[in-house]
Amino acid sequence: MVFGFLLSSGLGPRRRRAVKCSVAQDVAVSVGDGKSVAKKDVSVSTYPQSPVMDVMEMAVESSSWKCVAQHFQRNAKYDGLSMIDEHHGDPVRWTHREAYVQICMFAAAMEELGVKKGDVVSIFSESSARATVADAGILFVGGASAARGGTAPVEELKYIYEHSESVGLVVESRRVLRKMLKILPLGKVKFVVLLLGDLPEEALESGVKCYTFAEATELGRENAQPETREIKAERGGLAAMLYTSGTTGHPKGVPLTHDNLLHQVKHVSMGAADPRPGETFLSILPVWHIFERTGQHFFSARRAAIAFTNTKNLRNDLRKHRPEFLVGVPRVFDVIYTGIMNKMERESTLKKAIFFLFYWISKKRVLARRIVLGYAKTKEAPPLMKKVLGLIVMVLLTPLDLLAQVLVWKKIREGLGGRHKGSICGGGALASHIEDFYEAAGLDIYVGYGMTETSPVICNRSSEQNVRGSVGLPITNCDVKVVDVESGVEVERGEQGLVLARGPQVTAGYYKNEEANEKSFIDGYIDTGDLGWWSSTGDLVISGRQKDVIVLSNGENVEPEIIETTITESPAIDQVMLVGQDERHLGALIVPSVEFLNSKGWVDQEQVQYMLEAQKQKQLRRLEEELEQNPDLKSYYDDELSVRVRQRPGYRPEERVAKWKLLLEGFTQENEMMTQTLKVKRPVVCNAYEKEIAALFSP
Structure with a gap:
C-alpha cells in the first residue's frame, strides 16, 4: 500500500x-x-x-514522406505557432501556415537561382528561424545543406564549401560574408543569401548575386505555390552534409540522407513524455550540430513550436516562453545548475541552510527510489535486502521530500518556466551530481547517445525507464553490440567493450574519405569509438573513449592527436596526452623533458635519476608536487601550452588547454601505457591517473 x-x-x-x-x-x-x-x-x-x-x-x-522537412507542409493545415525568434533580426512569431509559406518562397528563390536536385548549398549560421527556413527551402527543391557555424575559422569554412562542392552560400552575418567573399573562388558561387542585416558594399561589388533574406523570399514569392508545391527530394537523396573532426587536420564530411533523418523522426521517443501539438521546444544549440538539427525535425513533426534562444537570453526565455522541453548538451544543464547554486550561495545563512538540507533529503530519496524501482545504474540487479532498505528510506523521507517540493523545488521549477515536461541531453555524458540535482527538483532529463554519423540517436532514455547514469535503450531498428576491443567478440552483460552500431540512421560513409571509412566501419557496423557496458536493466552505459576524439560538454569535438603533436614540438615537453571528455575545457597530462628541467635548475642530478629510473614512486609524486608549486615552472608551462596551441594552423577556441598536470613517469610499453607501435593507450592512462584527471576539472 x-x-x-x-x-x-x-x-x-x-x-x-x-x-x-x-x-x-x-x-x-x-x-x-x-x-x-x-x-x-x-x-x-x-x-x-x-x-x-x-x-x-x-x-x-x-513512411510516405520523401523529405525530412515534409512535416512543415503537413503542419500548414493546422492552427498553432511554428517558430518564435526574437533574437535574430526582426522578431518573428510564425504560425505553421506562415512558416510553410516562408519555406515555399525560399524554395522558389532557390529554383530561380539555379539550385537543382542533388546540389549542395553551404549554410554558415547559428540557429534561427531564418536558418531553419533556408535549410527547409533547400530540401524542398531536392538540394542539401553543408552546415557549420559562422564562428569557425574562415579556412575551415572555405574547406567545407569546396569539399562539399557547394553551389551557393547562406551566411548569418555581414562579418562572415565579408570574410568568405575574400577567400572563396567567386566563380564557384552562384549566389549568396545574408540572413541578418543589410548587404555590405563588398557584396554589392563582388559580381555575385547577393540577397538579404527578405530579398530572397520576395524573389520566390510569385512562384512559391504553397497550395500545389511539389517537394522534389527523394528519400535516398542527400539531406545534409555535416562536418566532424578529422585526423588530417580537415573535418570529415558526413553525408546524411532523408532516410537517415526520417528514421529519427519516426522512432525516437521519450515514451509518455513525448511532445504534443502546441507545446514548446526551446532551441539553444547550433543548427549545424546534428543533435539540434534532428531535434528541430522531431519536435516540429509533432507540431510543437520552436522558440529560438541563445546563452545570453536563456534565463529570460525560460520564464517568458515557459517551454515544456529544452534540448541541450551537458554544458547547458551545468550552466543552469551553477546559476541556481551561485544564487543560493548569495542568500542568507538561514535560507542557504534550509535549501541544502532539503536538497540532501530529496537527493537521498531519489537515490533510494532508483534502487527500489530497479533504475540504479548497476551491473547486477540489487539484492532484495538492499531494495527493502531503500524502501524504508523512501517511506521515512517522503513526507519531508513533499515539503521540499513545496518550499524549494516548486520555486526552482517556476524559474525554469513552470511547465517543464522533459529535457533531452546529448553530446556527452551528464555528470552524476547534475543528474541527482534535476531529479531531486522533479525535472526529468532524458539522456540520449549517438554521433553525427548516426543522425545522431543510437540509444535514449524514456519516462518509462529513465536509468540515470545510462544512455538508455537502443531505439527501434538500431542494432547495438558491445565487443571486446581486441577480439571483436561480444562481451557479457556488465563487461566493458567497444560500442558498435548499425541501422537505417547510420551514414553510408564519409564523403570522399575512403581511409576514414576503412577505419570506422566493421562488418556493417560503425565503430563509435566509445567504451561501454550493458547494465542490469539492459541500458547502455558509456564508460570512456577508445578513439581519440574528445567531446567537450558543449558538444564540440576536438581531435587531440594534432594538438598533441604541436605541443610536443616544445623542447620542454617529451610526451603529452589531452583529456577533457564531457568537460568544459581541455586538460593535459604532461611528461616534461628531464634534460630541460635540469637545464633550468628546477631538478638536480639525483632527482633526474629518480625520473629516469621511474621506480621510486613516492619520491616522484613528492617531486611532482614540489615542481608544480614552483611559480617560474608553472608560468613557463602555462605560456608554452598557450603559445604552442594558439599558433597552430586552424586553431579553435575550444582547443585551449586550461589546466595541466605534470607527470614525471613517462608513458612506456613497460608500464603498459603504450602500444608496440608506440601509441599512447588512452584508456589505460585515464584509468591510471583517474584521480589526477578528476582534480584538473574539480571546481
Missing part, C-alpha cells in the same frame, strides 16, 4: 494504465520496453491519447 502511494504520488515514474491499440499496417513501433515489432495487425500496449500513439501515427504517416 505504501509502495503504491509512493508511485502514485507523482514522485515515482509517470505511468498510465495501458490499453490495447491495433495498427493494421507494416510499421515498426517503439513500445515501453524499448523493443520493436514489425508485422501486420500489431497489437501493442499504449496509453489513451498518449504520445506513444503519436509514435505509431508518425511511423505510419512519415
Whole structure:
C-alpha cells in the first residue's frame, strides 16, 4: 500500500494504465520496453491519447514522406505557432501556415537561382528561424545543406564549401560574408543569401548575386505555390552534409540522407513524455550540430513550436516562453545548475541552510527510489535486502521530500518556466551530481547517445525507464553490440567493450574519405569509438573513449592527436596526452623533458635519476608536487601550452588547454601505457591517473 502511494504520488515514474491499440499496417513501433515489432495487425500496449500513439501515427504517416522537412507542409493545415525568434533580426512569431509559406518562397528563390536536385548549398549560421527556413527551402527543391557555424575559422569554412562542392552560400552575418567573399573562388558561387542585416558594399561589388533574406523570399514569392508545391527530394537523396573532426587536420564530411533523418523522426521517443501539438521546444544549440538539427525535425513533426534562444537570453526565455522541453548538451544543464547554486550561495545563512538540507533529503530519496524501482545504474540487479532498505528510506523521507517540493523545488521549477515536461541531453555524458540535482527538483532529463554519423540517436532514455547514469535503450531498428576491443567478440552483460552500431540512421560513409571509412566501419557496423557496458536493466552505459576524439560538454569535438603533436614540438615537453571528455575545457597530462628541467635548475642530478629510473614512486609524486608549486615552472608551462596551441594552423577556441598536470613517469610499453607501435593507450592512462584527471576539472 505504501509502495503504491509512493508511485502514485507523482514522485515515482509517470505511468498510465495501458490499453490495447491495433495498427493494421507494416510499421515498426517503439513500445515501453524499448523493443520493436514489425508485422501486420500489431497489437501493442499504449496509453489513451498518449504520445506513444503519436509514435505509431508518425511511423505510419512519415513512411510516405520523401523529405525530412515534409512535416512543415503537413503542419500548414493546422492552427498553432511554428517558430518564435526574437533574437535574430526582426522578431518573428510564425504560425505553421506562415512558416510553410516562408519555406515555399525560399524554395522558389532557390529554383530561380539555379539550385537543382542533388546540389549542395553551404549554410554558415547559428540557429534561427531564418536558418531553419533556408535549410527547409533547400530540401524542398531536392538540394542539401553543408552546415557549420559562422564562428569557425574562415579556412575551415572555405574547406567545407569546396569539399562539399557547394553551389551557393547562406551566411548569418555581414562579418562572415565579408570574410568568405575574400577567400572563396567567386566563380564557384552562384549566389549568396545574408540572413541578418543589410548587404555590405563588398557584396554589392563582388559580381555575385547577393540577397538579404527578405530579398530572397520576395524573389520566390510569385512562384512559391504553397497550395500545389511539389517537394522534389527523394528519400535516398542527400539531406545534409555535416562536418566532424578529422585526423588530417580537415573535418570529415558526413553525408546524411532523408532516410537517415526520417528514421529519427519516426522512432525516437521519450515514451509518455513525448511532445504534443502546441507545446514548446526551446532551441539553444547550433543548427549545424546534428543533435539540434534532428531535434528541430522531431519536435516540429509533432507540431510543437520552436522558440529560438541563445546563452545570453536563456534565463529570460525560460520564464517568458515557459517551454515544456529544452534540448541541450551537458554544458547547458551545468550552466543552469551553477546559476541556481551561485544564487543560493548569495542568500542568507538561514535560507542557504534550509535549501541544502532539503536538497540532501530529496537527493537521498531519489537515490533510494532508483534502487527500489530497479533504475540504479548497476551491473547486477540489487539484492532484495538492499531494495527493502531503500524502501524504508523512501517511506521515512517522503513526507519531508513533499515539503521540499513545496518550499524549494516548486520555486526552482517556476524559474525554469513552470511547465517543464522533459529535457533531452546529448553530446556527452551528464555528470552524476547534475543528474541527482534535476531529479531531486522533479525535472526529468532524458539522456540520449549517438554521433553525427548516426543522425545522431543510437540509444535514449524514456519516462518509462529513465536509468540515470545510462544512455538508455537502443531505439527501434538500431542494432547495438558491445565487443571486446581486441577480439571483436561480444562481451557479457556488465563487461566493458567497444560500442558498435548499425541501422537505417547510420551514414553510408564519409564523403570522399575512403581511409576514414576503412577505419570506422566493421562488418556493417560503425565503430563509435566509445567504451561501454550493458547494465542490469539492459541500458547502455558509456564508460570512456577508445578513439581519440574528445567531446567537450558543449558538444564540440576536438581531435587531440594534432594538438598533441604541436605541443610536443616544445623542447620542454617529451610526451603529452589531452583529456577533457564531457568537460568544459581541455586538460593535459604532461611528461616534461628531464634534460630541460635540469637545464633550468628546477631538478638536480639525483632527482633526474629518480625520473629516469621511474621506480621510486613516492619520491616522484613528492617531486611532482614540489615542481608544480614552483611559480617560474608553472608560468613557463602555462605560456608554452598557450603559445604552442594558439599558433597552430586552424586553431579553435575550444582547443585551449586550461589546466595541466605534470607527470614525471613517462608513458612506456613497460608500464603498459603504450602500444608496440608506440601509441599512447588512452584508456589505460585515464584509468591510471583517474584521480589526477578528476582534480584538473574539480571546481
